[in-house]
Amino acid sequence: MSIRVRRPATDRLELSEGDFLIVKQDLTAGEYRELMRASMRPLLVTTTATGAATPTMELDPIAAGVAMVLAYLLDWSFTDADGRPILIADQPAAVVTAALDVIDSDAYMEVQKAIQRHQGARAAALAEEKKTRTGARAPDRTLMSVG
Amino acid sequence: MQIDEAPLPFTAARGLVKHAYHTAAEVRGVSVAIDRRTYGGALTGTVVSSNPILLAQSPLVFVVPGKRVWRWPVESVQVTAEGQVIARLGALEGM
Numbered sequence: 543m544s545i546r547v548r549r550p551a552t553d554r555l556e557l558s559e560g561d562f563l564i565v566k567q568d569l570t571a572g573e574y575r576e577l578m579r580a581s582m583r584p585l586l587v588t589t590t591a592t593g594a595a596t597p598t599m600e601l602d603p604i605a606a607g608v609a610m611v612l613a614y615l616l617d618w619s620f621t622d623a624d625g626r627p628i629l630i631a632d633q634p635a636a637v638v639t640a641a642l643d644v645i646d647s648d649a650y651m652e653v654q655k656a657i658q659r660h661q662g663a664r665a666a667a668l669a670e671e672k673k674t675r676t677g678a679r680a681p682d683r684t685l686m687s688v689g
Numbered sequence: 690m691q692i693d694e695a696p697l698p699f700t701a702a703r704g705l706v707k708h709a710y711h712t713a714a715e716v717r718g719v720s721v722a723i724d725r726r727t728y729g730g731a732l733t734g735t736v737v738s739s740n741p742i743l744l745a746q747s748p749l750v751f752v753v754p755g756k757r758v759w760r761w762p763v764e765s766v767q768v769t770a771e772g773q774v775i776a777r778l779g780a781l782e783g784m
């Protein structure tokens with residue numbers, strides 16, 4: 543039997559000018575599903591022969607970027623123009639989204655790229671971990687009623 | 690009960706029961722009766738979302754976010770069938 547739930551861990555990502563982000567090290571299945579859901583947009587594909595429209599989904603690259611930031615970001619060191627902290631820790635997603643909307647576009651892109659790099663690094667680390675993981679296989683559990 | 694032994698009432702619009710950074714439950718209409726000696730207390734409120742697996746994890750903390758963050762360790766917690774949270778909080782860790 544293997545452990546399939548990770549202890550929640552965070553990473554600190556350093557940015558320019560001494561700023562930093564606190565991010566989730568990894569996403570849970572639920573967080574990953576929400577990331578996928580928020581990254582897609584509905585699309586109607588029309589078949590030329592019949593003219594029938596079939597609903598489907600396609601990746602929305604803009605929404606996918608914001609969804610990834612929202613999925614990982616827990617806190618940051620950013621302040622407003624008066625030097626007051628922009629509070630995002632433990633705030634509802636709408637508040638974090640609003641904060642991401644008001645920061646400079648350069649700052650947003652720095653945040654998104656830092657989280658993309660983090661995601662790539664973690665994917666590589668997890669793939670490596672999988673290769674080296676060994677586990678004794680426990681005997682199959684059989685229900686008495688069907689045993 | 691003397692007046693100075695009465696619990697300190699604390700209210701907030703929103704609070705979170707957390708396991709590390711995971712939100713185990715989001716609570717609206719937060720009310721904490723704070724014990725004047727221990728600064729622990731009894732939490733009540735309405736649960737708007739919860740995850741029973743996360744609520745069974747340890748340790749849990751109750752956080753009221755904002756400019757001044759209130760944070761208590763959760764000693765016990767239960768969500769009633771009516772969607773109310775009832776929790777026993779340990780000594781206030783920070784504000």
